Amino acid sequence: MPLKNILVEIRSRICYITINRESKLNALNAATLAELGEALTQSFANADVGGIIITGSGPKAFVAGADIAEFAPLNAEGGRQMAQVAQHQVFNVIEQGSKPVIAAINGFALGGGLELALACHIRVASTNAKMGLPEVTLGLIPGYGGTQRLTQLIGRGRALEMILTADMITATQALDFGLVNHVTEQELLLNKAEEILEKILSRAxxxxxxxxxxxxxxxxxxxxxxxxxxxxxxxxxxxxxxxxxxxxxxxxxxxxxx
Known part of the structure; x- marks a missing residue:
């Protein structure tokens, strides 16, 4: 599959996957999810890859959500299919993968973007990161695992507050909640993710x-x-x-x- 919406690079046993839709704040449309699923499957199968870092293009956003325009024509069955395909081909693939996946969260991680980060095994955020699940402002709820994974990470009360209010939280709050593992300056974000992953790659x-x-x-x-x-x-x-x-x-x- 030719890649139009993501960048994939392998260096020193690390596969770097960058969501590359900067003008759209790296929003996850169906095409991007399909490319991401393919890249992840290939990376897990590649013996030269020991771990994966996922990040977003540009300084403003990791992934600022799903492409809402694709929601407009959906009915219940269409919504079910969209969520199931994304879960099975991307989010569950990450969570259940046999190699460590680190989310390097630069800027906004909202809706499907936060759900993408939640599926990763470890999360590192830049100081300018903002995280949230705003789906209820659209009359929806998170459909890519957000209600489940966020609750597991930060507990029922805080997860419900984030989901029901649709409020964003800062990187510092996310660290306090246990949503992210580390917070660092944006220019050091990838370095921190690499530092963690390289240590893991030295293990069995x-x-x-x-x-x-x-x-x-x-x-x-x-x-x-x-x-x-x-x-x-x-x-x-x-x-x-x-x-x-x-x-x-x-x-x-x-x-x-x-």
Whole structure:
């Protein structure tokens, strides 16, 4: 698929995906979501990629929401299909992916943009970032996982306040709420995301994938069993044997992802 709305670059095992619709504040239309889903699927399948950073083009916005013009002709079935396709092809792909995905939130992350960030495993925001879910001002609710993932991150009360008032919060508030992991100056945003991801990439890749799967199961009836299963499966990997051996030998491990 030729890419018109996103930029994809791989450097030093990091895949950089940039939503590239700066004149539209990087709004997520159907075409952009389709490109994003394809790029994510390819990145997770690419052995040369260890992790992904998602950001927005320009200084004003990460993603300032969905393309509202595409909502106008929809009925209930159209809305259902739009939400299901986006969830299955983009948002769930990120959350359930076997490689770490970091959102580098530069500027506005509203509606579908915040939902995109929420699906990522780790979030870093610039000091000028503003986050919110304004869907109720359109007579809608978040449909790309916002009601679920925001509640899991910051708790029911704060999630309900953000969703029901449609108010934006600052990067500092988002940090206080636990919505983002770090806040940094905008010019240092990608550096911070890279710093975190490079540290993760120095760890055992199969263990990282197992940890993501186990954490994703937290709070479900199978959460503890998933952790036990993933813990046990690690013992079948060469990386676990290498990690234990390196610890005993007091040397740096050489993980192969095997």
């Amino acid at each position: 890749p199969l263990a990282v994938a197992a940890a993501i799967k186990a954490v994703n199961a937290a709070g479900t009836p199978d959460g503890f069993e998933t952790e036990i299963d993933q813990f046990a499966d690690c013992f079948n990997t060469a990386d676990t044997r290498e990690g234990i051996s390196a610890f005993i030998d007091k040397r740096k491990p050489d993980f192969k992802g095997e």
